[in-house]
Amino acid sequence: MPENTLVTFPAGELTAETTIRLTVPVGDRHGIVCATTPFHPIDHTWPDQPADQGTLTVGGQALAVEDCVIGAAPRDGSAPISTGDDIEVRRDDPDWNWYVVHVVAADPGAVTGERAGLEVDPVWRHGLSAGHTMCELVGLALNRELAGRWTKPVKDDALGHPDFDKLAITRSRIQPTGSVDHYRLGKSLRRKGFSADRLATELPELEAGINAVMERWVAEDATVGVETEGPGVDAMRTFYCELSDGAVRVPCGGTHVTRTGEIGFTQVSLSLSDDGSELRMEAARQLP
Numbered sequence: 001m002p003e004n005t006l007v008t009f010p011a012g013e014l015t016a017e018t019t020i021r022l023t024v025p026v027g028d029r030h031g032i033v034c035a036t037t038p039f040h041p042i043d044h045t046w047p048d049q050p051a052d053q054g055t056l057t058v059g060g061q062a063l064a065v066e067d068c069v070i071g072a073a074p075r076d077g078s079a080p081i082s083t084g085d086d087i088e089v090r091r092d093d094p095d096w097n098w099y100v101v102h103v104v105a106a107d108p109g110a111v112t113g114e115r116a117g118l119e120v121d122p123v124w125r126h127g128l129s130a131g132h133t134m135c136e137l138v139g140l141a142l143n144r145e146l147a148g149r150w151t152k153p154v155k156d157d158a159l160g161h162p163d164f165d166k167l168a169i170t171r172s173r174i175q176p177t178g179s180v181d182h183y184r185l186g187k188s189l190r191r192k193g194f195s196a197d198r199l200a201t202e203l204p205e206l207e208a209g210i211n212a213v214m215e216r217w218v219a220e221d222a223t224v225g226v227e228t229e230g231p232g233v234d235a236m237r238t239f240y241c242e243l244s245d246g247a248v249r250v251p252c253g254g255t256h257v258t259r260t261g262e263i264g265f266t267q268v269s270l271s272l273s274d275d276g277s278e279l280r281m282e283a284a285r286q287l288p
């Protein structure tokens with residue numbers, strides 16, 4: 001089995017010249033694994049950021065990369081490569097090889113060993129990066145606004161506020177124009193010391209607080225980036241942002257912009273489910 005795919009998206013790369021290492025069926029489509037890729041795959045274990053799109057050119061033929069998923073195969077060759085949700089081991093198991101699988105509709109034929117050119121759609125990528133940076137920051141802004149609702153000490157976020165976002169989040173979806181996060185306000189959160197009393201009536205106040213913080217963070221145009229512990233797709237990666245309120249560092253496998261100013265104007269709206277058990281935060285970006 002080939003070594004782990006080397007990834008260049010953490011540094012913001014969009015193109016690569018590389019070698020095709022293997023092909024694998026992905027449903028009724030075709031997966032292509034290269035030695036190196038700038039493509040960011042969707043993470044099946046936490047599918048917040050959609051996969052990059054773009055083209056893979058081999059033998060003069062430009063194939064549309066419709067999707068990009070993670071593939072894995074045991075290092076000892078005891079099983080074939082599996083992809084996405086079919087991967088049965090814990091993410092980044094060191095006894096397995098980890099790959100980025102470019103999914104194309106047309107059968108590329110026997111291309112293993114061929115040279116290939118990879119090109120990520122720059123507009124789609126930039127939108128997702130801005131959406132992801134915004135999503136990280138609105139989570140921190142939400143923590144800040146909810147800080148007074150905690151009656152017991154819990155783990156703090158990078159800016160020193162109780163980490164509601166981490167403790168309660170159940171689902172996060174990022175798009176170029178915004179993000180939607182779902183939070184569970186259940187018994188276990190209450191037991192940890194979170195009070196949801198009068199939350200429904202205070203939502204407009206919370207929204208205004210989050211929007212004001214976001215306006216400030218976007219205006220200060222703080223440095224943003226991704227650090228990675230290694231060159232492979234399996235490496236731990238960290239999102240960082242040098243806000244005037246503090247330096248933020250959180251584990252994150254996604255892509256990000258380089259300055260908070262690239263996010264643009266952000267408008268957050270909060271809503272509660274009818275039974276009050278779920279808080280939904282929708283953040284919309286007005287494209288700058």
Ligand SMILES: [Zn+2]
Nearest residue numbers: 136252253254
């Ligand atoms: Zn993230």
